[in-house]
Amino acid sequence: MKEKSMRLRVGKPEEVGVSADRVNEVLEKAQGWVDEGIHPSLVILAARRGEIFLHEALGSLGTEDPSSQIKLNTIFPLASISKPITATAAMILVEEGLLGLNRPVRDYIPEFEGEGKEQVMVHHLLTHTAGIDDEATWAAIEKKEEAAVTVPTCEETQHPAVHRYLNYGFDFPLAKKPGVEMSYSSYGYYLLGEIIRRVSGLSLDRFAAERIFKPLEMKNSWFSVPENVRYRVVQRPSDAPFPELGSVESQEFPSPSAGVYSTAMDMAIFGQMFLNGGVYGEARILSPASVHAMTLNQIPGIGGHYLNEYFPEAEWGLGWGVYQNRKSWAYGEILQSQRSFCHGGAGGVFLWVDPAHDVVAVFFSVVLELLENERPKACIDLFINTVLSSIVEL
Numbered sequence: 001m002k003e004k005s006m007r008l009r010v011g012k013p014e015e016v017g018v019s020a021d022r023v024n025e026v027l028e029k030a031q032g033w034v035d036e037g038i039h040p041s042l043v044i045l046a047a048r049r050g051e052i053f054l055h056e057a058l059g060s061l062g063t064e065d066p067s068s069q070i071k072l073n074t075i076f077p078l079a080s081i082s083k084p085i086t087a088t089a090a091m092i093l094v095e096e097g098l099l100g101l102n103r104p105v106r107d108y109i110p111e112f113e114g115e116g117k118e119q120v121m122v123h124h125l126l127t128h129t130a131g132i133d134d135e136a137t138w139a140a141i142e143k144k145e146e147a148a149v150t151v152p153t154c155e156e157t158q159h160p161a162v163h164r165y166l167n168y169g170f171d172f173p174l175a176k177k178p179g180v181e182m183s184y185s186s187y188g189y190y191l192l193g194e195i196i197r198r199v200s201g202l203s204l205d206r207f208a209a210e211r212i213f214k215p216l217e218m219k220n221s222w223f224s225v226p227e228n229v230r231y232r233v234v235q236r237p238s239d240a241p242f243p244e245l246g247s248v249e250s251q252e253f254p255s256p257s258a259g260v261y262s263t264a265m266d267m268a269i270f271g272q273m274f275l276n277g278g279v280y281g282e283a284r285i286l287s288p289a290s291v292h293a294m295t296l297n298q299i300p301g302i303g304g305h306y307l308n309e310y311f312p313e314a315e316w317g318l319g320w321g322v323y324q325n326r327k328s329w330a331y332g333e334i335l336q337s338q339r340s341f342c343h344g345g346a347g348g349v350f351l352w353v354d355p356a357h358d359v360v361a362v363f364f365s366v367v368l369e370l371l372e373n374e375r376p377k378a379c380i381d382l383f384i385n386t387v388l389s390s391i392v393e394l
Contacts, residue, residue, distance in 0.1 A: 007281045008265075008272055008360075011051030017393030018053050026386045027056055033379045034059040039348065039365040041070050041234050045264040046361040046387045050272065054387070055264070062235035062246075062366060075220060075233045075261050076364040077245040079345030082223075082260040083189050084294075085270070087126055087319020089196050089207055091290045098199050101126070101318075108195040111170045120178045122195065125188040126318040127298050132185040133175035141187075144168040157203040158194075159254050166194055182304025182314035186257035193256025205254045215283035216269050221262040223254035233261065236366045241376065242347045258345070264362040271353045271360040274341075294318040295341040295353075308373045317341060335388040350380045354388075361387050 013020040026044075033039045041062050046054040061068040078085075093099035101123040105112050112120070116131065124130040151167040154160045169187055176183070193204045200207050205223030213221045225233065235246050244250050253259055269280060274295065278286035286294075297315045304314030315322050320341040337356030344350045348365035361384070369377040 005276060005279045005281055006050035006272070008047055008050055008052055008268055010055070011053060013053040013390070016048040016051045016053060018048055018390050019392045022386070022390035022392075023054050026054060026383070026390060029379075029382065029386055030056065031058055037368070038377060038379060039367065041074070041236075041366040043070065043072065043074060043076070043264045043364040044362065044383060045268050046359065047268060047272065048391065049358045052268070062237070070234065071232075072265065073220060073232060073263050074364075075225065075229065075263055076349055077233075077250060077258075077345070077347060078260040078262055078267070078349055079242070079245065079258045079347055080186070081267065081343045081345040081349055081351050082255065082258050084319040084343050084351075085208060085212065085260055086189055086193055086196070086204065086256045087294065088212060088286065089204065090122070090126065090192055091286055091294060091318065092211055093196060093199050095287055095290060099195065105130075105191060105195070108198055109170070109191060111167070112191065113171055114173050116174050116177060120174070122192070123298065123318070124178045125185075125192045125195075127316045128182045128185050128188060128304070128314075129179050129299055129302060129316075130185060130188050130191075131174040131176040131178045131180070131183075132188050133183065134185040134187055136175065137169050137172050137185075137187045140172050141165050141168040157197055157201070157206075159203075161253060162190065162193070162255065166190055180302070182299055182302055182306075182316055184304075184306050186255075189257035190255075196256075203254070204256055205259075208260075212270075212285060213266075215285060216266075216273060216280050217283075218262070218266040218269055221260060221266045221270075223259045225251040225261045234364075234366060236347070237368065240366065240368050241370050245347045264364050267351050267364075268360050268362050271351055271362070275353055275355060275358065275360055295320055295322060295339075295355075297322050319343075335385050344380070346376075348376055348378050348380075350383075352384060357388065357391055357394075359387065359391075 013023045041059045043057045057070045057072045059070050061070050105120045120130045154163040273280040277288040278291045295317050303312045323336050323340040337354050339356045340354045342352040348367035350363040352361045363380050363383050367376040367378050371377050
């Protein structure tokens, strides 16, 4: 992979082989999605060859003040887009020789006990193939939380609630043998975050701040949102899906699987770092070898369940959804190249990188409705296709 250290900059569409007329059509479509009430709040960004040719904020901030307008620096809950960030933190430790992907999770968390768990490797957590039934695991955790089951003393580098949830789930049995099926698991990323904490000696939020956010100058990204910027966090109606997103409790809770808050620009920088082969400006976060491994299908021949759908080929990298042949809303749009990788998050957020077209794109929205199979009523797929179709020079 050829190293590029380019930083994102504002440019004109025609300078990077993109049709200005078609970009205007993308913007018109986006405004229509807001006007139609599909997305009351929306920030979109697209860049090619390091030049931002589209960056717009549409709709309202969603606060009690109906006149409050959303801005380019509005902060969104990333939900599950937090997972590639946690995965990046893990890969930093892999590169430093402190963490082994092919080593058992129990090497780092001896409390992770039960039949077959000695076969769960760290890489299984990254690819959601550890054999964890997430729904059943969290149901068991909630029962213990309600019963206030006693857990060991929490260390200073861990959040008390994260500590409880981890301990409540350590002994819950696996549903399947590791490595035979992909089953999307947030608890698996809690385990990964705990490994990062124990190996590095730092809390996950501090590790991410020092090793990822600060070097990349992602000044608007946190696992725990500072009080002085919370007025910039997008809000959603109380009857919308995932009403907890944006709440003060959510902003203070550093979930390893879903706890990051950020802006479209910051996440475009994160995506560009991957597009550059692990470097952004003068900051190298990962080696090209790690970027390649993270964005390669690490589970060929393995099927998986996601959003009540089954895919014969799940196609997942280390923290990223990768696209080769899988056809799925947003995760497998036909116009995407087979080198694309991406991740979405509950509530209507999506980050997508396409190395073949040299594109990074961000779609941050608020969704108001869930359709069949728990799929949000959102226009992410339409955004992907209109952005790609605006490219007129390869």
